[in-house]
Amino acid sequence: MKMKLLALMAVFLFATTPARAQAAFPVDTSKLAERAEETTTVSLDKNMLQFASKFLSSSNEDQEARRIIANLDGIYVRTFEFKAPNSYSAAELQGFRRPFSGPEWSHIVSVHSKEADDDTDVYVRLVNGEVKGMFILSAEKQELTFVHILGPIRPEDLTHLSGNFGIPRHPMAKEQPRKEDSQ
Amino acid sequence: MKPIDSRWTAILVILALAATLVPPASADDFNFNHLVSSIEQRYDIRHEHIPFLGLASFCAHVYTRGGVRGLRIADFPDAGTSIGANDLDSYLHSELGESWSIIVRSHTKSTREDTIIYARSHGDQYILLIADLNGNELSLVKLGMDAEKLRKWISKRENRERAFD
Numbered sequence: 080m081k082m083k084l085l086a087l088m089a090v091f092l093f094a095t096t097p098a099r100a101q102a103a104f105p106v107d108t109s110k111l112a113e114r115a116e117e118t119t120t121v122s123l124d125k126n127m128l129q130f131a132s133k134f135l136s137s138s139n140e141d142q143e144a145r146r147i148i149a150n151l152d153g154i155y156v157r158t159f160e161f162k163a164p165n166s167y168s169a170a171e172l173q174g175f176r177r178p179f180s181g182p183e184w185s186h187i188v189s190v191h192s193k194e195a196d197d198d199t200d201v202y203v204r205l206v207n208g209e210v211k212g213m214f215i216l217s218a219e220k221q222e223l224t225f226v227h228i229l230g231p232i233r234p235e236d237l238t239h240l241s242g243n244f245g246i247p248r249h250p251m252a253k254e255q256p257r258k259e260d261s262q
Numbered sequence: 263m264k265p266i267d268s269r270w271t272a273i274l275v276i277l278a279l280a281a282t283l284v285p286p287a288s289a290d291d292f293n294f295n296h297l298v299s300s301i302e303q304r305y306d307i308r309h310e311h312i313p314f315l316g317l318a319s320f321c322a323h324v325y326t327r328g329g330v331r332g333l334r335i336a337d338f339p340d341a342g343t344s345i346g347a348n349d350l351d352s353y354l355h356s357e358l359g360e361s362w363s364i365i366v367r368s369h370t371k372s373t374r375e376d377t378i379i380y381a382r383s384h385g386d387q388y389i390l391l392i393a394d395l396n397g398n399e400l401s402l403v404k405l406g407m408d409a410e411k412l413r414k415w416i417s418k419r420e421n422r423e424r425a426f427d
Contacts, residue, residue, distance in 0.1 A: 120364075
């Protein structure tokens with residue numbers, strides 16, 4: 080059997096929707112999929128999250144991750160890898176950020192690394208003052224990753240989930256609160 | 263008549279045991295053979311027989327302490343390039359029904375490889391169906407997993423590794 084297939088199984092088993100439920104994804108990525116060299120979609124609803132969580136190790140870090148995902152309703156990840164740099168434009172990126180400019184969402188983290196030329200944006204969805212969801216947009220030179228987390232989650236919880244379930248490793252490691260948010 | 267060699271008797275017993283571990287359709291309400299036949303008819307392709315698959319399933323079951331069961335593989339080496347991933351997904355979804363969902367989907371443009379992993383759960387029991395379309399070849403893999411048993415198995419292995427560290 081092909082190595083990639085086994086690797087994908089491993090992603091599901093150890094890290095790790097319905098395609099029909101993907102309509103709920105807050106941004107339209109269909110145009111990216113046409114241009115990307117590699118596209119990966121991980122869709123874990125509540126039920127599948129509980130299943131995947133059983134494969135987390137017994138370490139304190141993973142136990143914390145298990146506690147967090149017990150309350151989540153789903154994790155949906157889309158990754159697009161491109162053959163060449165600049166396969167997406169700044170205007171396109173801005174378009175992906177637009178759905179989160181409404182009052183329901185708060186932009187809590189915005190990181191730009193000049194050296195690595197990558198951007199990370201983290202938004203949280205607030206309902207009656209409580210965080211009910213999170214959206215992460217990670218843009219690297221040749222890779223775009225979108226993570227949509229449904230359910231109650233604190234920004235600091237993200238460090239426990241990163242590297243699991245298709246979520247990029249430590250997307251907030253370089254986080255710096257935006258000036259306007261810290262005021 | 264020559265008496266049957268004890269080695270062959272052992273092999274026959276193992277194969278018989280392995281056969282009993284490949285669950286019938288009624289066990290998980292999913293008939294893999296039916297799905298393979300319907301794909302053969304729809305795309306006019308034939309799957310290749312994989313020898314000792316029952317034995318492999320048995321070994322996986324024993325090795326994972328019951329965590330993995332009912333491993334089935336159907337390989338269609340001459341599927342051709344006419345099968346589209348979206349068409350295959352639509353067809354598989356219509357055959358599998360609403361109780362199944364896609365958990366992972368991957369596409370690589372340069373190698374024309376598509377992988378779709380479907381899953382269905384019932385309590386702690388999960389069934390995965392993996393469809394891999396790679397150029398001319400289509401592979402279908404089905405396996406059942408008992409989440410609790412797999413967790414215990416993984417946990418035991420972790421503890422053993424820690425003890426060796």
